Amino acid sequence: MAEFTSAGLRAPVLRPRTTAGIVLSTLFAANVVAVTALFAASGPSSNVLVSLGRLAGLYGALLMAFQLLLVARLPWVDRRIGMDRLTSWHRLLGFGLLWTLTGHAVFIVSGYAAVENTGPIDQLGTLITTMEDVLRAVVALVLILVAGALSARYARRRLAYETWHFTHLYTYLAVVLAFGHQVAVGESFVDSAAARAYWWTLWGAALAAVLAGRMVLPVRRNLKHRFRVSAVVPESPDVVSVYVTGEKLDELPVRAGQFFLWRFLSRDRWWQANPFSLSAAPDGRSLRLTVKAVGQGSAGLRGLRPGTRVFAEGPYGAFTTAHQTRDNALLIAGGVGITPIRALLEDVRGHVVLLYRVRSEDDAVLLDELVAIARTRGAVLRLLTGPSDQDGPHGPVLGARSLAALVPDVADRDVFVCGPPGMTKAAVRGLKELGLPPAQVHAERFSLAG
Template identity: 70%
Template sequence: MTTMSEAPVLRPRVAARTGLYVFLGANVAVVTALFAAAGPSGNALITIGRLAGLYGALVMAFQLLLVARIPWLDRRLGMDRLTSWHRWTGFGLLWTLLGHLVFIVFGYAQVENNGPVDELVEMANTLDGILRAIVAFALILVIGGTSARFARKRMAYETWHFIHLYTYAAVVLAFSHQIALGQSFTSSPFAQAYWWTLWGVALGAVLLGRVVLPLWRNLRHQLRVVAVVPESPDVVSVYMSGKRLNELPARAGQFFLWRFLTRERWFQANPFSLSAAPDGKTLRLTAKALGEGSASLRNLKVGTRVFAEGPYGAFTTLQQTRSNALLVAGGVGVTPIRALLEEIKGHVVVIYRVGSSRDAVLLHELHGLARARGARVHVLTGPSQVSGPYGPLLGPASLLKLAPDLNDRDVFVCGPPGMTNAVLASLRELSVPRQQVHAERFSLAG
């Protein structure tokens, strides 16, 4: 009989990651074969440019899949990890498309004995699809620039999201350019079928994951606010109910993008994790007033309609590999930890890091759950620089004191970035296996 400590051959996260690698690798092989079958150009620069363009088209389709919010991938990898990969492949997309543009223009300029700028102007005026490709590249540059960290931090999510909608215009323009001038696209019926299928799957996944599924779930479940409960002067819990919630595939530790359909808030989507395990009757979020969106939750009226996108996230017991667990929460990051405490298997140790005892939101619920299931709860208070008898409160020695069998536990961490990074650094120093460490940042893409 297999026990929890005997990890399955292929963990969910590994299975999803391997599937993505295989998918990308197989398509790279197909694209390379199509390029070879179409034959090289008489000019080396043009040949390199065409190959860069094909890889750029493939990376663009792969990027769409990463942010399509496909439930199977999201439950195993998490939106934060998929978004991070989307961002890094974006750099690859920029370089491949830039290489495509530069090598093609310089190659044709060499063939025509023309200057590169004059050649680009001539190509835009005489070749079908070139102008569309230039516009697509300009859009991708703008979108990439707004995704840079320094720009993203200075921009409201709604503004950033609106700009990113132009990604779909760039995709359509780039694909129409490929149809018009792509040598490997027109080289055979198989090549055409392949590219149409690839783009159909990518765009279809986006349509399904980001439009059809959210609309269907909200029409099916029809969420409404049933209670608004202050937990402290700056923390509030919102309870929601609806139809057939027992059929909603939500798990403890996951989050939704919530839109409360009032005149002031309907256009704002805020990510809040569930602060209680779904019971098939109600959903609950608990939020601290950190911004305008979370502060206004206190003023919600009972009966307010709710549009929820999700559930999202891989911060669930699906990732559990060992019989016991350590849950580490910081501040309001306790909300998914509190939900996990209801559902996670085995003996559990909870570490709750807060500035002071009055910041310990939902502490009475943690203690109640701990008593019911024989778990231990440790509340660590004090400024971020404070040290205990074993050094930093979340340092290696302190973690080992609170959970001596740490290396034989799954560790779930949720809190502010600084705290999360400190815990992850301590776990690395203690050589806790990576597959036993689970941390997820609950935020909108980007």
């Protein structure tokens, strides 16, 4: 095949992901300094445990506000960092939140118990019955502990997204209760006009971000574009493509490699939101998603009728050519992970090599399209067949030695990887062993949480 290369593609001075990371890190660090300064200005308590409890509570409130910001789905942040990384950071902050709020409760109760010369349980009962809004704080802590337990990997994997999401909504109640407690009894809050202004601004900004990113923007886009199913095309016995059209799709800020949360408004599906990536580069006229039947939700797409209205949230994700830093690219896909890779094949710049890992050629979704696109743009398509645990002549099929043999100039390419978690992890590990820097390796997990 003839080779196609782009001329003079240069990495930006500062990558989009780096820019967004610096902005968020600086914002968080500045708020840590502000919270610490406000705590210091209010003066320490006469009891060390009470002082530690107050400080832990303030840091917990800050972590809670930033957790809201990370999952607000603001486009500027999401398309630079990606929902998977933002969700991971949200989860890490969640562990910090559990520790700080638990520490807040333990230190405060222990400190007051020491001052009153009573037991912790008795002191907790006294605080609940005598101090305003302490009961709210206890309820908020319980709700956060429950949400944290349900977000643990073991529990999350066994819950349907809708169940997890419904129970997680109670954390917003916890936010309201915690803020009410802070307003009523927080010493650094009550005694300082500057502290009150700061906390109101912080919480107001966090809640406004959630409202804008998760409610206002999706509703506005759906009212503007009026998405609906235009066609349902079986690709194989267990794979189906759904075409979605609408109004003014050329004005939708979507790129190849991104995904939407699709809610098909039929009688039996309106309550389900599923993350499916685009399987074709957007052309301003329609959007296409291609799904393999791996569960009841995805299997039911085959029965969708043309004309069904669609509520689509997105586009989301940083798995796009906006992060490409080299002239050429390597695309690695496994199974149905080919769908965003197939869209990227149309959009990625320079000469492209596509490695498609499947059990057999019959499992290669959209293979005819891939062959046609590869031929048109002079890309190299290699179908790697065989069981997932089968090695090739150079060891693991997507290990370092095999990748180097299949793509000798891999170090000079950006690499986009999408597939099952085990395959993705193996490929990323192999690329790391070959010395590729993280800036050249792009892998994104298309999921809602957990």
